[in-house]
Amino acid sequence: MEQMRQITLNIPPTTKPRVVIVGAGFGGLNAAKNLPDDKFQVVLFDKHNYHTFQPLLYQVASAALQPDAIAGPLRNLFHNTKDFHFRMLRVLSVDPLTNTINTSAGSLQYDYLILSSGAKTNYFGNENMQRFALPLKTIPDALNMRSHLMQIFEWASLNANPALKEHMLNIVLVGAGPTGVEMAGAFSELRRYVLPKDYPVLDFSKMKIYLLEGMDRVLPPMHPKSSARAQRYLEKMGVIIKLNAMVQDYDGETITLKNGEQIKSFFVVWSAGVMGEVLPGIPKEWTERGRILTDPFCRAIGSSNIFAIGDIALMKLEDYPRGHPGVAQPAIQMGKYVAKNLFALHRNETVKPFKYFDKGSLATVGRGKAVADLPGDIHLGGRLAWLIWLFVHVNFLVSFRNKLLVLANWAWNLFTFDKGNRLIIRPYIRKGDEKSKTVFAENQVGS
Amino acid sequence: MEQMRQITLNIPPTTKPRVVIVGAGFGGLNAAKNLPDDKFQVVLFDKHNYHTFQPLLYQVASAALQPDAIAGPLRNLFHNTKDFHFRMLRVLSVDPLTNTINTSAGSLQYDYLILSSGAKTNYFGNENMQRFALPLKTIPDALNMRSHLMQIFEWASLNANPALKEHMLNIVLVGAGPTGVEMAGAFSELRRYVLPKDYPVLDFSKMKIYLLEGMDRVLPPMHPKSSARAQRYLEKMGVIIKLNAMVQDYDGETITLKNGEQIKSFFVVWSAGVMGEVLPGIPKEWTERGRILTDPFCRAIGSSNIFAIGDIALMKLEDYPRGHPGVAQPAIQMGKYVAKNLFALHRNETVKPFKYFDKGSLATVGRGKAVADLPGDIHLGGRLAWLIWLFVHVNFLVSFRNKLLVLANWAWNLFTFDKGNRLIIRPYIRKGDEKSKTVFAENQVGS
Numbered sequence: 022m023e024q025m026r027q028i029t030l031n032i033p034p035t036t037k038p039r040v041v042i043v044g045a046g047f048g049g050l051n052a053a054k055n056l057p058d059d060k061f062q063v064v065l066f067d068k069h070n071y072h073t074f075q076p077l078l079y080q081v082a083s084a085a086l087q088p089d090a091i092a093g094p095l096r097n098l099f100h101n102t103k104d105f106h107f108r109m110l111r112v113l114s115v116d117p118l119t120n121t122i123n124t125s126a127g128s129l130q131y132d133y134l135i136l137s138s139g140a141k142t143n144y145f146g147n148e149n150m151q152r153f154a155l156p157l158k159t160i161p162d163a164l165n166m167r168s169h170l171m172q173i174f175e176w177a178s179l180n181a182n183p184a185l186k187e188h189m190l191n192i193v194l195v196g197a198g199p200t201g202v203e204m205a206g207a208f209s210e211l212r213r214y215v216l217p218k219d220y221p222v223l224d225f226s227k228m229k230i231y232l233l234e235g236m237d238r239v240l241p242p243m244h245p246k247s248s249a250r251a252q253r254y255l256e257k258m259g260v261i262i263k264l265n266a267m268v269q270d271y272d273g274e275t276i277t278l279k280n281g282e283q284i285k286s287f288f289v290v291w292s293a294g295v296m297g298e299v300l301p302g303i304p305k306e307w308t309e310r311g312r313i314l315t316d317p318f319c320r321a322i323g324s325s326n327i328f329a330i331g332d333i334a335l336m337k338l339e340d341y342p343r344g345h346p347g348v349a350q351p352a353i354q355m356g357k358y359v360a361k362n363l364f365a366l367h368r369n370e371t372v373k374p375f376k377y378f379d380k381g382s383l384a385t386v387g388r389g390k391a392v393a394d395l396p397g398d399i400h401l402g403g404r405l406a407w408l409i410w411l412f413v414h415v416n417f418l419v420s421f422r423n424k425l426l427v428l429a430n431w432a433w434n435l436f437t438f439d440k441g442n443r444l445i446i447r448p449y450i451r452k453g454d455e456k457s458k459t460v461f462a463e464n465q466v467g468s
Numbered sequence: 469m470e471q472m473r474q475i476t477l478n479i480p481p482t483t484k485p486r487v488v489i490v491g492a493g494f495g496g497l498n499a500a501k502n503l504p505d506d507k508f509q510v511v512l513f514d515k516h517n518y519h520t521f522q523p524l525l526y527q528v529a530s531a532a533l534q535p536d537a538i539a540g541p542l543r544n545l546f547h548n549t550k551d552f553h554f555r556m557l558r559v560l561s562v563d564p565l566t567n568t569i570n571t572s573a574g575s576l577q578y579d580y581l582i583l584s585s586g587a588k589t590n591y592f593g594n595e596n597m598q599r600f601a602l603p604l605k606t607i608p609d610a611l612n613m614r615s616h617l618m619q620i621f622e623w624a625s626l627n628a629n630p631a632l633k634e635h636m637l638n639i640v641l642v643g644a645g646p647t648g649v650e651m652a653g654a655f656s657e658l659r660r661y662v663l664p665k666d667y668p669v670l671d672f673s674k675m676k677i678y679l680l681e682g683m684d685r686v687l688p689p690m691h692p693k694s695s696a697r698a699q700r701y702l703e704k705m706g707v708i709i710k711l712n713a714m715v716q717d718y719d720g721e722t723i724t725l726k727n728g729e730q731i732k733s734f735f736v737v738w739s740a741g742v743m744g745e746v747l748p749g750i751p752k753e754w755t756e757r758g759r760i761l762t763d764p765f766c767r768a769i770g771s772s773n774i775f776a777i778g779d780i781a782l783m784k785l786e787d788y789p790r791g792h793p794g795v796a797q798p799a800i801q802m803g804k805y806v807a808k809n810l811f812a813l814h815r816n817e818t819v820k821p822f823k824y825f826d827k828g829s830l831a832t833v834g835r836g837k838a839v840a841d842l843p844g845d846i847h848l849g850g851r852l853a854w855l856i857w858l859f860v861h862v863n864f865l866v867s868f869r870n871k872l873l874v875l876a877n878w879a880w881n882l883f884t885f886d887k888g889n890r891l892i893i894r895p896y897i898r899k900g901d902e903k904s905k906t907v908f909a910e911n912q913v914g915s
Contacts, residue, residue, distance in 0.1 A: 029628035031669055070622060071891045089534040094890045096666040106669075109622040109892075126626040160891075175517060175556040179573040181476035219543040222478055222553075443541045444518045444607075445556075 030127045032106050035062040038132035038367055041122055043112050043300070045072050045095055047349045048331030049137035051356025058104040060364055064131075065107045066124060070095055073160055076349060076414060079200055081163035082290075083207035084171070084215075084443045085431075088160045112138075114301040117324055123302075133326050133367075135359055136303075136313060140295035140332035140347060150195075153273040154291035157200060166290065168445045173287055175445070178222050188285035190228035193276055195268055196293030197234035198242065199348075199384045202251055204290060205232045206386035209258040219443070230259065231284055233266040235293065240392070242346055243382050246400040247392035254386040254402075268293070295347060297333045309335055312344065317374030318366070319359050330355035336375065345377055349417070354378060385410045477574045479553050482509040485579035485814055488569055490559050490747070492519050492542055494796045495584035495778030498803025505551040507811055511578075512554045513571060517542055520607055523796060523861060526647055528610035529737075530654035531618070531662075531889040532878075535607045559585075561748040564771055570749075580773050580814075582806055583750075583760060587742035587779035587794060597642075600720040601738035604647060613737065615892045620734055622892070625669050635732035637675035640723055642715055643740030644681035645689065646795075646831045649698055651737060652679045653833035656705040666890070677706065678731055680713040682740065687839070689793055690829050693847040694839035701833040701849075715740070742794060744780045756782055759791065764821030765813070766806050777802035783822065792824055796864070801825060832857045 032039075038061050042049045045067040056063045074091040081088050099105045111125040121128050142156040155166050170192075177189040192208050194201045208230050217225050232239065232255065238248040239255070239262060252262060267279040276284050297311035307313055307323050312335035314322045319334065321327040329335075331352030335344040345351035354377060362372040381399075383406065385391040391407035394400055401409070411431075479486075485508050489496045492514040503510045521538040528535050546552045558572040568575050589603040602613050617639075624636040639655050641648045655677050664672050679686065679702065685695040686702070686709060699709060714726040723731050744758035754760055754770050759782035761769045766781065768774040776782075778799030782791040792798035801824060809819040828846075830853070832838040838854035841847055848856070858878075 027628040027632075028626055031626060031628060069892065070618060087534050087536040089536075089889050089891060092891050094666075097890075100665045108626065110626065171517060179475055179478060179555065179557065181474040181478060185474075218547045219541075443544075444536060444539050445516065 028126045030108060030124065030129050032062075032064055032108075032129060035104065037062050037104070039064060039130070040133045040135060040363065041129060041131040042066065042135045042137060043122070044136070044138035044331075044333075045069070045107075046075070046137060046139045046331060046352060048139075048352035048356040049135065050095075050098070051353050052135050052137065052330065052360045053105070053356075054098070055357050055360030056363065058102045061104070061133075063102070063105045064129065065095070065099075065105070066110055066112050066122075067095065067107070068109065068111055069159075070107075070109050071160075072098070074417070075158070076199075076417075078157055078160070078163045079204045079207060081160065082157055082166040082170075083204060083211060084167050085207065088164055092160055112300060115327075116302050117304070117327060120326065131326075133363060134328065136300065136321075136327065136329045136333055137331045137352070137356065138298065138300070138333050139352075140297055142291060143294035143296035144291065145294060147268070147270070149271050150268065150291055153271050154195065154289040156291055157204075158295075167443075170288060171443050171445045174216065174220050174223065178220055186223070187227045189287055190223065190225065191231070191284065191286040191288070192229070193231045193233065193284055193286040193289045195233045195276075195289065195291050197232050197236075197239035197262070197264075198292060199240065199382075200292040201232055201234070201290070202239055202255065202384050202386060204292070205230055205255055205260045206258065206390070209255070209260055210387050213258075215443070229261055231286075232260050232262045233268060233278070233293075234262070234264050235267050237264050239264075240384055243384065243392065244394045244398075244400050247382075247384070247394055247402070250400075250402040251384060251386055251392045254390045254392075258387060295332065299333070303327075318362065318372060319355055319375055328359050330359055341377070346382075348382070350380055351377055383410045383413060475573050477555060477571065477576050479509075479511055479555075479576060482551065484509050484551070486511060486577070487580045487582060487810065488576060488578040489513065489582045489584060490569070491583070491585035491778075491780075492516070492554075493522070493584060493586045493778060493799060495586075495781075495799035495803040496582065497542075497545070498800050499582050499584065499777065499807045500552070500803075501545070502804050502807030503810065505549045508551070508580075510549070510552045511576065512542070512552070513557055513559050513569075514542065514554070515556065515558055516606075517554075517556050518607075519545070521864070522605070523646075523864075525604055525607070525610045526651045526654060528607065528889075529604055529613040529617075530651060530658060531614050532654065534889050535611055539607055559747060562774075563749050564751070564774060567773065578773075580810060581775065583747065583768075583774065583776045583780055584778045584799070584803065585745065585747070585780050586799075587744050589738060590741035590743035591738065592741060594715070594717070596718050597715065597738055600718050601642065601736040603738055604651075605742075614889070617735060618890050618892045621663065621667055621670065625667055633670070634674045636734055637670065637672065638678070638731065638733040638735070639676070640678045640680065640731055640733045640736045642680045642723075642736065642738050644679050644683075644686035644709070644711075645739060646687065646829075647739040648679055648681070648737070649686055649702065649831050649833060651739070652677055652702055652707045653705065653837070656702070656707055657834050660705075662890070676708055678733075679707050679709045680715060680725070680740075681709070681711050682714050684711050686711075687831055690831065690839065691841045691845075691847050694829075694831075694841055694849070697847075697849040698831060698833055698839045701837045701839075705834060742779065746780075750774075765809065765819060766802055766822055775806050777806055788824070793829075795829070797827055798824055830857045830860060 040061045041064045042053055043066050050072050053063055053065050071092040071094050077091045080086040095107050113123045115122050120131050142158055144151040156162050177186050180186045194204050212225050212228055239252050240248045269279045270277045271289055276289055299308050307321050313329035313333055315329050315334050315336045316322055319328045319330050321329050332347045358375050365372045381395040383393050389404045389407050391410045392402050393406040393409050487508045488511045489500055490513050497519050500510055500512050518539040518541050524538045527533040542554050560570045562569050567578050589605055591598040603609050620636055624633050627633045641651050659672050659675055686699050687695045716726045717724045718736055723736055746755050754768050760776035760780055762776050762781050762783045763769055766775045766777050768776050779794045805822045812819045828842040830840050836851045836854050838857045839849050840853040840856050
């Protein structure tokens with residue numbers, strides 16, 4: 022057996038410059054799609070075989086969409102390109118001196134390297150948070166969250182203790198960025214339209230949805246007008262918003278704030294921060310707080326052929342002294358920019374520096390309720406903002422197939438006020454969660 | 469914590485007769501839907517919160533359908549019934565003397581008990597088969613199978629050893645009943661239309677699909693004409709059929725037949741047998757080979773108020789000396805029958821014995837290729853049989869929502885020759901599979 026194993030990357034030799042891309046998020050995907058394969062050999066690495074449309078992950082988590090609707094099989098996207106090579110594997114390290122990237126399936130020389138590995142959840146060192154709270158960065162995360170939520174309601178149906186039953190229904194969302202706000206809205210709609218019909222034995226008027234934010238307003242990256250509007254929508258929908266609220270601890274059942282306040286909940290979502298994870302081998306001087314410092318050409322400072330785009334990149338400009346916002350648009354635009362300029366750079370031709378075109382920010386709170394900051398200091402709310410949100414998101418989904426599925430799901434949800442994907446098909450997983458094990462283990466079903 | 473836990477079934481007391489149904493498959497679901505809740509209190513137990521449309525599981529496994537399309541959330545189905553109570557839990561045992569059913573959430577008295585827990589995979593004591601082969605009874609099974617298949621292709625792309633690479637692509641399906649035949653067809657279409665585009669580095673002309681059957685023809689329960697026709701279709705599609713082939717062993721890499729022949733494969737599906745699993749507490753005299761013997765009224769012999777329907781039931785009639793076929797129709801008809809007759813039985817009124825109306829059998833092999841045995845000794849093939857199959861399956865899907873999703877998926881597949889659900893979103897699981905761990909573990913990604 023052992024001698025039969027000959028793991029290899031199996032990338033054909035080439036006379037063209039070879040571009041290796043690490044990560045198939047918005048940045049990597051757009052770089053890969055826009056690099057002409059007659060000029061370059063393009064190699065894409067990712068640990069999944071699909072691209073995740075992250076802005077809609079919360080809809081999978083809240084049972085409005087099925088996972089397949091927001092995932093694009095990567096190999097599908099490159100059926101018509103010849104010198105393109107996707108490999109599903111783990112990238113281990115890079116050696117900038119020898120232009121070598123090392124992976125779980127072997128090493129490869131590159132001419133150009135594009136790092137677009139994105140960001141991961143940042144718990145700011147809070148180990149209990151990491152153990153007990155639910156992250157939302159991947160499709161398995163979203164499926165786990167959906168299953169965990171539904172499982173809690175099933176368990177609550179089987180619990181006779183009024184106190185426990187009441188706080189079993191509570192939801193706590195930490196972080197009122199777009200993800201937190203959109204989840205708060207989605208769960209609030211579930212509570213209003215769906216859950217009372219599903220669980221007649223539970224009293225959902227007792228279910229509390231908390232949205233905690235460390236800053237002094239929701240949607241801190243957006244305009245204060247939009248923040249105020251979103252807050253009004255959420256409060257109307259019965260979401261309890263706590264601003265300037267810092268989380269101190271969570272033991273799987275009780276979350277404690279820095280001011281001493283305690284909230285009981287078995288369902289705590291952590292979307293309060295992300296961090297980059299720099300590939301081993303990248304010199305420390307090139308990085309700052311887990312992100313790779315780049316020049317205005319998306320090139321890692323100190324390197325001539327390594328690029329960083331999207332959340333992993335930190336391009337400090339006058340307009341963006343702390344880098345570009347960690348959303349899809351900068352990643353998409355950087356991906357396209359790098360692809361477009363690589364050929365010129367390769368021939369030592371002059372290229373223009375990257376310029377971010379801010380198309381604005383959107384966040385949806387619920388049916389017919391959204392907020393939009395548009396270029397020209399325009400700040401919209403209500404149905405109009407929601408229609409813009411709908412149009413933009415359907416339009417951005419990577420493949421036609423997904424658009425159809427999303428539309429079918431949403432049309433159904435709109436007409437019926439239902440969310441149809443309330444299946445518990447993942448095992449109940451909160452790693453190391455001994456406490457909830459003792460509460461629930463005897464009734465461990467549904468996986 | 470401990471004292472806070474008061475697990476209870478939480479079923480309201482009632483003056484109406486209480487019917488407890490164990491299992492929400494075709495039998496249990498149809499019984500539950502047809503029991504009037506003004507005459508009975510209906511309690512339904514299942515370990516999942518959804519009904520699985522088992523005849524289409526192979527389509528999830530072969531990436532043609534997403535799991536949500538063939539699963540109906542159970543609570544959804546009973547929004548408009550008042551004295552209906554679904555509980556997600558494990559049923560532990562029954563005490564026929566005291567009319568008590570014991571579950572992971574407590575015990576409950578019943579007036580009538582309907583056992584419809586279905587069948588589980590039968591490995592006939594072959595422990596290695598159980599360890600290494602993939603079953604297909606549940607949606608998690610189907611998702612695991614789909615992920616495992618796609619993961620094998622990703623791994624094969626990273627393997628340089630020609631011998632290993634070649635046999636890594638092989639698929640072995642054990643059992644040529646409808647599931648085996650339908651999977652063989654589905655995988656053969658994947659091999660022809662989809663995989664070569666996804667994996668240009670792999671040579672799919674070397675990929676072999678084996679269909680092994682212990683009897684002397686495929687689709688043994690169907691008419692010999694249909695068996696011959698299905699075999700012809702499959703062979704034309706390049707499926708290697710081995711009849712009278714008994715499996716002896718499988719070590720995770722090599723499957724050995726009783727005649728000594730060996731086939732190498734990392735992907736072996738076991739659909740060669742099912743068995744019932746009788747609930748502890750049911751007297752042994754009431755059972756035969758894991759099934760509950762019933763009288764012609766679906767009543768467990770020896771009991772006046774316990775019924776068994778579907779795969780778990782064994783009603784020996786002159787026409788069906790070994791019981792009814794283990795497919796959806798007998799379960800559905802028994803479920804409706806029991807529901808209809810329970811009120812009469814309760815009032816000691818005369819009821820007619822159960823009579824199975826054989827609507828015929830269908831199996832699809834691929835695009836425009838199916839076989840159908842219809843009442844009146846009619847045996848169809850080709851496009852007509854396939855249209856019947858399509859109509860019947862869409863029509864039987866439990867909820868409107870699912871019908872829409874299935875249609876959207878199938879329309880896409882038909883027009884594009886694509887199967888769009890090739891995502892690896894489940895961890896790679898073959899329990900206790902040490903050998904493939906050593907082959908693949910270094911590259912464990914995609915989960």
